[in-house]
Amino acid sequence: MLTHTQPWDAFRVEHLSVDYGGRPSPIKDLSLDLRAGEVTCVLGKSGCGKTTLLKALGGFVQAEPSGGVLFRGHYLRGPTPEIVMIFQENNLFPWLTVSQNIGFALKFRPPPGAGKKAAIRQMLDTVGLADAAHAYPHQLSGGMRQRAAIARALITEPQVLLLDEPFSALDVGLRRRMHVLMHDLWQRTGKTMVMVTHNIEEAILVGHRVIVLGARPARVLFDADTRAPDMRDRYAPAFLDLQKQLESYID
Ligand SMILES: Nc1ncnc2c1ncn2[C@@H]1O[C@H](COP(=O)(O)OP(=O)(O)OP(=O)(O)O)[C@@H](O)[C@H]1O
Ligand SMILES: [Mg+2]
Known part of the structure; x- marks a missing residue:
């Protein structure tokens, strides 16, 4: 059960296009709402635009003028202290x-x-x-x-934490301890978090919602609600079913 839901959307991604120049745009006309107080996990093949999406949510990349990212109802024009991103390499x-x-x-x-x-x-x-x-x-x-x-x-x-594959270099035990830490943190603070991962099990266990992004241009292929108690038990039949479904998008 969510206990910290807010009545507003944290993010409204509206016809978002990001163009790095020259190549096909990694994100073109993507629309997506992210609810406040939820942990959303983003899966997708390498290069499909996950990091680019996080950077757009953090105001770190310029959106094309045809759309953009609304944060609590206002277009993001650049980074803000309310939104903090932890990059793939942790940059201490x-x-x-x-x-x-x-x-x-x-x-x-x-x-x-x-x-x-x-x-x-x-x-x-x-x-x-x-x-x-x-x-x-x-x-x-x-x-x-x-x-x-x-x-x-x-x-x-910050109100929002954006995490880009934060646990990818960790062993299984440490990774699981980090999942517990994330869960405790969310229970205490109810922060909005968006976490990119390549690990399907982690996405289901940590998230309230799991999104699969497809490539070129990035689009939502699958969107699953993972709030049910079964989704905290990696041996539950419903968990294993969802895992299999998600694998079919990533393989
Ligand atoms: N600064 C940049 N300049 C030019 N192209 C870029 C830049 N950053 C990313 N790209 C391109 O945009 C596309 C999406 O990259 P992105 O880093 O968002 O992918 P990703 O889904 O996070 O991949 P991974 O799972 O490997 O981290 C790729 O084709 C990449 O080459
Ligand atoms: Mg990435």
Whole structure:
């Protein structure tokens, strides 16, 4: 059950076209609504335009004038602090410690109330990195780096989190722990999240909705509601049925 749904759509993608120049446009005339307070997972073959779509949702690429992305009713003209994207490569600053990396985001948006140190400490606890506060990125495992990147994104309290294959480099155990972290995070904050992944099981387990994008131009091939309790059990018949269906689009 969703407990944090808002009456408005977070995003309305309206006749969105993105043209990188020269080649066929990866996204042409794509329309799609994303509801606030939901976790939407996006699947699709390599090169179909998933990252481009996330970048458009974050205001990081220019849409063609024939359409665009509306965020809470207004056309996005560029990046906004309300929407944070965690890129495929997590982009921590190698010369800063975990704490400093997380705190860096606060330079632009100081926290209200308890202050910067307390905010960083709380965020380290949230992502289970309290013991690694003073470590540098190269001293961390892949999963720890991803958690630090998530903490850095969350500390500014954005309304929307865009995640591009955040767990692709992790082993199965760590990946599952990250799914639990995502779920806990959503339960506590009800944030709108859009996560791109190549992992079908992950998409169903983490998302409230799973979308499959087709290529050239990107279009929605399949749109599944994955809020039912069965979709949190990877052995449930309904889960396995959906997994098989999704595989038929990706293979
Ligand atoms: N900056 C860019 N300049 C030119 N073309 C680009 C640029 N970024 C992406 N493209 C092209 O746009 C298409 C979609 O790329 P995109 O990165 O969105 O795919 P993707 O679905 O995220 O793929 P993957 O699963 O491999 O990450 C590809 O054909 C790619 O070559
Ligand atoms: Mg990509």
